Amino acid sequence: MGGTTTKIGLFSSEGKLMDKKEIPTRVAMGRKSVFQDIAACIRTLTQDHGAALSDCSVGMGVPGPIDETGYADVMVNLDMYDFYPGKELSELLEGIPVKAANDANVAALGEMWQGGGRGYKSLLFVTLGTGVGGGIILNEKILHGAHGLGGEIGHIWVNPDEPETCNCGGHGCLDQMASATGIVRNAKRFMAKAEKPSALEKFDNLTAKDVFDAAKAGDEVAEKTVDYCMGFLGKNIADVTYVIDPEVVVIGGGLSKAGQYLLDVVYNHYKRYPKLKKCLSDFRLAQLGGDAGMYGAARLALEEK
Numbered sequence: 001m002g003g004t005t006t007k008i009g010l011f012s013s014e015g016k017l018m019d020k021k022e023i024p025t026r027v028a029m030g031r032k033s034v035f036q037d038i039a040a041c042i043r044t045l046t047q048d049h050g051a052a053l054s055d056c057s058v059g060m061g062v063p064g065p066i067d068e069t070g071y072a073d074v075m076v077n078l079d080m081y082d083f084y085p086g087k088e089l090s091e092l093l094e095g096i097p098v099k100a101a102n103d104a105n106v107a108a109l110g111e112m113w114q115g116g117g118r119g120y121k122s123l124l125f126v127t128l129g130t131g132v133g134g135g136i137i138l139n140e141k142i143l144h145g146a147h148g149l150g151g152e153i154g155h156i157w158v159n160p161d162e163p164e165t166c167n168c169g170g171h172g173c174l175d176q177m178a179s180a181t182g183i184v185r186n187a188k189r190f191m192a193k194a195e196k197p198s199a200l201e202k203f204d205n206l207t208a209k210d211v212f213d214a215a216k217a218g219d220e221v222a223e224k225t226v227d228y229c230m231g232f233l234g235k236n237i238a239d240v241t242y243v244i245d246p247e248v249v250v251i252g253g254g255l256s257k258a259g260q261y262l263l264d265v266v267y268n269h270y271k272r273y274p275k276l277k278k279c280l281s282d283f284r285l286a287q288l289g290g291d292a293g294m295y296g297a298a299r300l301a302l303e304e305k
């Protein structure tokens, strides 16, 4: 479930994606309507494929913290509060099992199961987009934490020198350094201080993609920016991997389109922090893109079954 659209996939019990649909999340219509829309879409999908609803189970990823009992306190983007999303959907689907979890955690599970983390059982998943998100899988299980905030690495404070305040109220959160927004903000700062001209100056609406493209092409300001911002991420990943010791770190989100270049920069920072060589985590790019959450939700559903 996202703030503007909800993606719904029908999977076989072997985990094969058979069909998918995307419907608008009509937030303004209220929670009841949104859940009715989702239930109707699930009924259509199962009918289209001749599946009996009573044979199905449902997993869902929701944009907010959700605890292990399935309770969601607040989902700001959906304007929904104080309820059990799984229970609510199950009641609209004749009581079939529905398990809900946080969307980043569910995406992490999807990447472990059928994406960049395939073959691994424990992983740290990092999404780099307009914000920085994360999820942790240990022994094939989501680490929810007491409040459903497990793996939420984006608001760890990494840079006490950052003058701007983060939208969470913090200062120098990872989100402010390694997100698309953070990269653009820091690129502008480096440009203002640069002694040599930069290819970035020609952009009226500079994006993080422009910065990565220019860095790959050898632009000094862009290279400095990427190295500076990703340095915080590499250090942060090193810190987190000391605690959870995952087999693999999977990097996804819009910025991961920068590919191996991005992975190498982050890895080179990560490995600066001393650790026994054989204890270093592998680094992989995410593979499922925007479908990761759907795959993870399917995996949750299979666990429920």
Ligand SMILES: [Zn+2]
Pocket: 154, 155, 166, 167, 168, 169, 170, 171, 173, 175
């Ligand atoms: Zn923050």
